[in-house]
Amino acid sequence: MNKKMTSGEIAERTGVTQKALRLYDEKGLLKPVGYTEGNYRLYDNESLNVLEKIIALKHVGFSLEEIKDNLEHGEREPIADILKQQIEETENKILELQRAVKAMQAVLARTEEKANWDLAANIIRKVEKDQRADSRRLNAVAHAADGIEWYEKIFNNLGLKKNEKGLDLGCGYSALWRENWDRIPEGITIDGYDVKESWAEDFAQYIEDNKKSLPEAVDISLFWGDLEDVRTWDNITPNSYDKVIAHYLLNFLGDIKKFVSRAAETVKPGGMLSVNYFGVVKEYAFWEQILSDAGVDNRFAKEEREAMERRQAETKAMLSEFFREVQVTKIPGPLRYTTVEELIERMNRRYPNSGKYIKANRAKLEKHFAKLLEENESVVVDIDTIFYHCYK
Template structure:
C-alpha cells in the first residue's frame, strides 16, 4: 500500500464513491492528512482504517451523526460495546415499527366502509394505549416481587370448574389460559372474542398446535368479531355463559353501559362477570408516602386517588344496575424495580394530571430513587389491582 493516497485511490480501495468521501469530509468524519503540491487531498493507512469503520457502521444502521460520535469516542468504547449498543437501538426501532404496524392492522380490521380520519385516529390511540398496557403487564410479570405469575392469581380468583362456559371478551394473547393450561378442567369451553391485527392472531395460531392437549370435552376458540357491533352480540347471545371476563378492555370500548348490559344478557342466572375496576390501588399509598419522603408536594397523588375512587364508585353503581351483587376483589401485585427511570415512567403514567410538576422535579425524584436503589438493591412498589366480580 502506498504511504499516501489521493481521494480517488482511497475511495477505490475501500469500495466507496468519491461523492461519499466528500460527504464524510464535510461531516467531519474523515479529514485528509495533508495535501499534494497540486492541492489534492491525501490520505494514509490510518485514514483507510477509519474509512473502513465508517463503512462498517453505516452498513449496520448507524447514522452519520452516530458514526461521528463513535469515532470521537473510539478509545473509550470497544467494538463489541459499540455494536451491542447499536443492536439495542435497532431492536428498539424494529419494536416501534412492529407496534405501528399493529396499530394499522387494527385500524384496517375495525374501520367501516366509509371511515373518516377521526375514527382512524381514535382506533390508533386506543391501540397505542393497549400496547402500553401490554408492556406494563409484561414488565410486571417478569418483576413480580412475590414470584407468582399474575395470570395465575387472576385464574385462581375466578374459581373455574368443570362444566363452565366462559366468554372471554378481548381475549388478546390469551395469557389467562396459556399460563394455566395444565389446570383447565374437563368439559370446559371458552369463546374468546377479539379483532384481527392484535395479539389474538397469535392466540389463534397457538391454539392450532395445542388444542389437542386440552382435557376431555374442553375447547378454546378465538372468534374474530368487533365487540362494538350489534351483530357480534346477537351471535354471543345465541349461547348462555356461566362466566364472562373483560380484562383490560373497557378503555377501548365505546358505550360502556351498553357493553355491560350485553354481558349481563349473555350470562345464565347466577353467572359471574369479572372486569377491571380501573380505580385506586396500594400504588397510590406507595406514591403518596414516597413523594412526601422526597420533600415534595404530594397533592397531585391525593387528587388523582380521589378521582379514581369517584370513578370506581360510579362504575360499581353502574354495574349494580345489571347485576344482583357486585364485589370488589383486590389481587396483590407488588413489583420490584431496580431502575429509577422505569419507576419514574410508572409515576408519570399514573399521575398524568401532575406531569408538569413531576417533570419540574424529575432530577430530584430520580436522585432519590437512584439512592434508594443503591442503598437497598431495589425498590418494591406495594401494589394491587382491583376487579369487580358481578353476579347476575
C-alpha cells in the same frame, strides 16, 4: 480579538436558518451580544460555541425547553447521566415509531386496498390496544417481585370450576389461557370473541397447534365479531355462561354501559361477569408516602386518588344496575425496581398528567430514591389491580 458576526454570517457557518436564530433569541437560548447600526443581531465566538451545543443537543432529541435548562444549569447534572436519560427516551421514541409502522402495515394488510379513514382509524385503535396491553405485561414480567405469573393470579381469582361454560369477550392474545393451558378444569367450554384485526388471530393458531394438550373434554373456540356491533351479540346465546370475562377491555369501548348491559344478558342466573376498570389501588398510598418522605408536595397525588375514588364508586354503581351483587376484588402484583430511572419511569406511568411537576422535583426524588436503593438494593412498589366480580 473576538470578532463579531452578523446573524447571516453565524447562520452560514453553522447551517441554521436566521429564523431559527430569532427563535432561539425569543426562547432565551442564544441572545445576541449586540446590534449593528442597522439593528442587525451580532454574535461572537462564545455565541458560536453555544449555538453549536444547541445544534448538537437538538440533533439527539432534546427539546428547546430541555436545552435551555441544560444551558442554564449545565453543571447541575453530569453529562453522562443526561445522555443516558436521553438514550432511554430516544429508544422509547423508536419503539413508538416501530409500533406506528406496524399499525400502518396492519391497515394496508387487512383492508385489501378498500380502506377509508374510518376503517383505518378503527384498525389502528385496535392494534394500539393490543400493543399497550403487551407493553404493560412485559413491564410486569420484568419487574415482578413475587415470582408469580400475573395471568396465573387472574386465573386463580376467577374460580373456574369443572364443566363450567365461559365467555371471553375481547380475548386478544389470551395470555389468561396460554399461561394456564394445563390448569384449565376438565369439561370447561370457552367461547372467545374478538375482531380479526387483533392478536386473537395468533391465538386462533395457538389453539389449533395445542388443542391436543388440553385437559380432558376442554373445548376452546374462537369467534370473530366487533363487540360494539349489535350484530355480534345476536350470535351469543343469552343466559348461557357461568363465567363471562371482559378484562382490559372497557377503556377501549365507546359505550361502556351498553356493553355491560349486553354482557349481563349472557350470564346465567348465579353466574359472574369479571371486568377491570377504574379503581383505587395500593400504589396511590405508596407514592403519596414517597413524595412526602422526599420533601415534595404530594397534593397532586392525593387529588388523583380522590378522583379515582369517585370513579370507582361510579363504576360500581353502574355495574350494580345490571347485577344483584358487585364485589371489588384486588389482585396483588408488587413490582421490584433497582435503579432510580426505573422508579421515575414508574411514577410517570402512575401520574401521566403530572410529568412536568415530577420533572421539576426530579432532583429531590432522585436523591430520595438513591438513598432507598443504597439502604435496600431495591425498592418494591406495592401494587394491586382491581377487578369487579358481578353476580347475576
